[in-house]
Amino acid sequence: MRTIQKCLACGRLQHPARSICLTCGSADHLENVSTSGNGIVDSFTVVHRADEPYVLARIRLDEGPIVLSHLVDDPDPRCDQRVHLIPTEPPVFAPGRHVPPAHRSE
Ligand SMILES: [Zn+2]
Numbered sequence: 001m002r003t004i005q006k007c008l009a010c011g012r013l014q015h016p017a018r019s020i021c022l023t024c025g026s027a028d029h030l031e032n033v034s035t036s037g038n039g040i041v042d043s044f045t046v047v048h049r050a051d052e053p054y055v056l057a058r059i060r061l062d063e064g065p066i067v068l069s070h071l072v073d074d075p076d077p078r079c080d081q082r083v084h085l086i087p088t089e090p091p092v093f094a095p096g097r098h099v100p101p102a103h104r105s106e
Contacts, residue, residue: 002087003032004065015065037085037098038062044077059083059093069093 006013007021008029020027044057055071070092071077084098085091 002035002037002085002091004035004061004063005030006033013063013065015061015067035085036062037087039067039083039085039093041071041077041079041081041083042066043079044071046077057083057093071095 004013004015005017007024007026008031009026010021010024012021012023013033014022017030017032019030021030039059039061042058042060044055046053046055055074055077057069057071057077058066059069059071060066070090071083071094072086072092073094074083081095082097083093084096086094
């Protein structure tokens with residue numbers, strides 16, 4: 001999920017990917033673009049139907065689209081908190097903000 005679909009005809013980003021743009025109806029100008037991997041928790045729920053409870057969250061990416069994902073390493077999830085993508089398979093989100101390697105301090 002490091003990419004989301006962009007309509008080059010109208011500029012709209014959408015997720016999940018579809019065969020047409022939901023804004024302008026274009027089917028010929030869709031491509032996948034990279035995301036920052038950053039977003040905020042829009043809402044979440046704690047699922048207790050497994051051996052270990054887990055958090056399922058709606059994440060609003062900084063680019064705008066909303067994705068559903070597991071939220072990990074977060075003992076106290078809350079709405080509006082910053083999260084970042086962990087590129088596992090399947091991808092998950094964790095608290096904090098992704099910092100590109102070129103901007104990390106040692
Ligand atoms: Zn469009």
